[in-house]
Amino acid sequence: MSSDIAARYSADVEEDRIFRLAAPHYDEAQQTIAIAIQSHFRGSNTQSLAMLEIGCGTGLTSDIILDADKRISLLALDNVESIVEQAKYRFKNKQESRVEFVHADALECLQEQPAGSLDAVLSALVLHNCPNEYRKEVYAEIFRVLKPDGLFINVDKYASDNESEHQAALEWQIKRFDIFDTEGRSDLKERWTTHYYEDEKPEVILYEREYIKDLEALGFRDIKRVYRYQLEASYVAKK
Numbered sequence: 405m406s407s408d409i410a411a412r413y414s415a416d417v418e419e420d421r422i423f424r425l426a427a428p429h430y431d432e433a434q435q436t437i438a439i440a441i442q443s444h445f446r447g448s449n450t451q452s453l454a455m456l457e458i459g460c461g462t463g464l465t466s467d468i469i470l471d472a473d474k475r476i477s478l479l480a481l482d483n484v485e486s487i488v489e490q491a492k493y494r495f496k497n498k499q500e501s502r503v504e505f506v507h508a509d510a511l512e513c514l515q516e517q518p519a520g521s522l523d524a525v526l527s528a529l530v531l532h533n534c535p536n537e538y539r540k541e542v543y544a545e546i547f548r549v550l551k552p553d554g555l556f557i558n559v560d561k562y563a564s565d566n567e568s569e570h571q572a573a574l575e576w577q578i579k580r581f582d583i584f585d586t587e588g589r590s591d592l593k594e595r596w597t598t599h600y601y602e603d604e605k606p607e608v609i610l611y612e613r614e615y616i617k618d619l620e621a622l623g624f625r626d627i628k629r630v631y632r633y634q635l636e637a638s639y640v641a642k643k
């Protein structure tokens with residue numbers, strides 16, 4: 405992983421905090437993961453739930469996942485080693501033993517998992533960074549590793565199929581990055597603005613319609629959008 409790629413993401417917990425000021429709805433969006441886990445697994449009497457998180461960053465989403473159900477054991481991966489180290493450090497202090505953080509590429513790690521072995525695969529704000537072709541391979545691997553009736557929950561930047569709605573949401577978000585100046589972090593404003601425009605490139609942009617089409621083609625069912633605010637949406641699908 406080159407430092408250029410690593411520099412696209414939040415570098416530490418303090419940056420995560422400032423970023424949340426620019427995108428306050430991220431927390432609400434991420435809570436949809438817990439809600440979906442709870443509504444799907446509440447009635448199940450299984451003793452343990454095996455889950456995999458793609459792109460854990462410093463572990464903010466991992467926290468939400470683990471809090472959703474005490475039976476969860478979580479394999480959380482990220483392909484930036486320094487970020488994984490921070491996640492490990494944070495959770496060591498919390499004495500949480502139900503999570504294992506690994507430095508790995510999403511596709512490679514999924515390919516190592518046995519077919520039909522996971523109750524859920526979860527991800528927040530990761531896949532929109534990946535090229536379309538890579539993403540399709542990831543979806544196929546997620547389908548393979550899920551148990552029948554397993555869940556795939558993804559909170560992400562999904563471009564609305566309505567282009568003018570998408571452009572308005574993008575402008576809203578870029579304007580919100582002014583808050584980085586107030587926090588004395590104009591460097592972050594520049595970095596995140598660049599990141600957001602890069603996500604618009606045709607080979608990367610994650611359109612809602614393409615997402616649904618790709619998942620349906622693999623055999624996913626009950627594909628539902630459970631949240632949208634500006635650029636972000638949350639999708640739940642079942643195997």
Ligand SMILES: C[S@@+](CC[C@H](N)C(=O)[O-])C[C@H]1O[C@@H](n2cnc3c(N)ncnc32)[C@H](O)[C@@H]1O
Nearest residue numbers: 413459460461464465482483484509510528530
């Ligand atoms: C925006 S962060 C989100 C982290 C966390 N879900 C959160 O919301 O705080 C995206 C993370 O995905 C990781 N990532 C991006 N592409 C990846 C890939 N192909 N495999 C594994 N991790 C990846 C990045 O290193 C980064 O830490």
